[in-house]
Amino acid sequence: MIIVMKHTASAEDIQQMITNVEALGLKAKVIEGVERTVIAAVGEERVAGIHSLESGPNVDEVLPIVAPYKLASRELRPEDSLVQAGSLAVGSGQIGVIAGPCSVESEEQLLATAHAVKAAGATALRGGAFKPRTSPYSFQGMKEEGLKLLAEARSQTGLAIVTEVVSPDDVDLVAEYADVLQIGARNMQNYRLLEAVGKSHRAALLKRGPSATIDEWLLAAEYILDGGNQNVMLCERGIRTFEAHTRFTLPLATVPYVQQKTHLPVVIDPSHGTGHTHLVPAMSRAAIAAGANGLIIEVHPNPSKALSDGYQSLTFDQFEETMAGCVKIAEAVDRKLGVMQ
Ligand code: PEP
Numbered sequence: 624m625i626i627v628m629k630h631t632a633s634a635e636d637i638q639q640m641i642t643n644v645e646a647l648g649l650k651a652k653v654i655e656g657v658e659r660t661v662i663a664a665v666g667e668e669r670v671a672g673i674h675s676l677e678s679g680p681n682v683d684e685v686l687p688i689v690a691p692y693k694l695a696s697r698e699l700r701p702e703d704s705l706v707q708a709g710s711l712a713v714g715s716g717q718i719g720v721i722a723g724p725c726s727v728e729s730e731e732q733l734l735a736t737a738h739a740v741k742a743a744g745a746t747a748l749r750g751g752a753f754k755p756r757t758s759p760y761s762f763q764g765m766k767e768e769g770l771k772l773l774a775e776a777r778s779q780t781g782l783a784i785v786t787e788v789v790s791p792d793d794v795d796l797v798a799e800y801a802d803v804l805q806i807g808a809r810n811m812q813n814y815r816l817l818e819a820v821g822k823s824h825r826a827a828l829l830k831r832g833p834s835a836t837i838d839e840w841l842l843a844a845e846y847i848l849d850g851g852n853q854n855v856m857l858c859e860r861g862i863r864t865f866e867a868h869t870r871f872t873l874p875l876a877t878v879p880y881v882q883q884k885t886h887l888p889v890v891i892d893p894s895h896g897t898g899h900t901h902l903v904p905a906m907s908r909a910a911i912a913a914g915a916n917g918l919i920i921e922v923h924p925n926p927s928k929a930l931s932d933g934y935q936s937l938t939f940d941q942f943e944e945t946m947a948g949c950v951k952i953a954e955a956v957d958r959k960l961g962v963m964q
């Protein structure tokens with residue numbers, strides 16, 4: 624349920640409503656919007672006495688939240704959420720660009736990439752230190768050593784760090800170094816991991832599972848929000864279909880659809896979404912045209928030598944050109960890429 628408070632509601636009235644909600648065995652989450660303060664009563668809504676909430680102090684109305692995901696839903700929060708983590712701002716008019724290698728491979732590789740993507744206008748650096756690989760024989764990442772290199776890249780460039788966490792046990796370690804915890808497609812329904820990230824003070828980038836429905840994806844985001852972490856970005860990275868010409872199928876209708884259903888920002892990953900370097904620039908531009916709040920793009924100094932995902936990585940020059948194209952599209956749709964507005 625959503626309890627919409629009147630404009631005249633005082634801090635005590637809001638506190639009283641929280642007490643009333645909790646007395647019913649529900650969790651109370653206060654959302655301060657521009658226009659109104661609402662209190663979400665989250666949990667089993669069929670509890671006896673739920674209608675008594677309507678007679679609370681300075682209550683305007685009590686409405687059901689129809690969507691299965693309560694905290695993620697637009698019904699709860701009509702305004703877009705803005706997620707900020709260091710130099711990265713995504714949502715509510717801000718288009719963030721996260722760029723960098725699939726995996727952190729060496730100091731030289733990472734620092735060269737960090738400086739190049741920054742110069743081209745990226746607002747955050749990506750790089751996997753813990754890699755979820757399909758084969759146990761593939762490169763698994765540099766782990767903590769990789770995290771240290773990412774922190775060094777941040778101190779040299781000022782770019783926020785986005786890096787994946789693959790296990791609940793590693794959340795604290797990764798959060799020591801990262802600004803944004805990436806939850807990979809393979810882990811979208813790892814509920815213990817989602818809960819651990821929900822307790823973290825770091826922002827989260829939740830990738831869509833390749834065979835997850837949008838409702839399943841938003842319910843996964845709900846786990847993180849329910850844990851108390853409000854800084855959640857969704858990332859569409861392509862789904863598995865019968866089509867084999869691209870690595871995955873990148874559905875850009877996800878952007879306007881998800882934006883209708885949720886206040887959370889949506890970031891597009893054209894690298895994993897297509898699996899081919901030559902398709903990344905066009906799909907980056909298309910994502911911006913569709914209204915995406917951000918992009919995450921793989922960039923490598925020498926893609927043919929990359930330890931993972933070289934075939935879908937851009938060179939520095941290709942990334943610079945892609946950014947130039949995206950800037951033009953952003954202007955055409957009255958948005959600005961990267962820059963705080
Ligand atoms: C990645 O970002 O390198 C990655 C492993 O992505 P995904 O989880 O979308 O496959």
Ligand code: MN
Nearest residue numbers: 725921931932
């Ligand atoms: Mn990758």
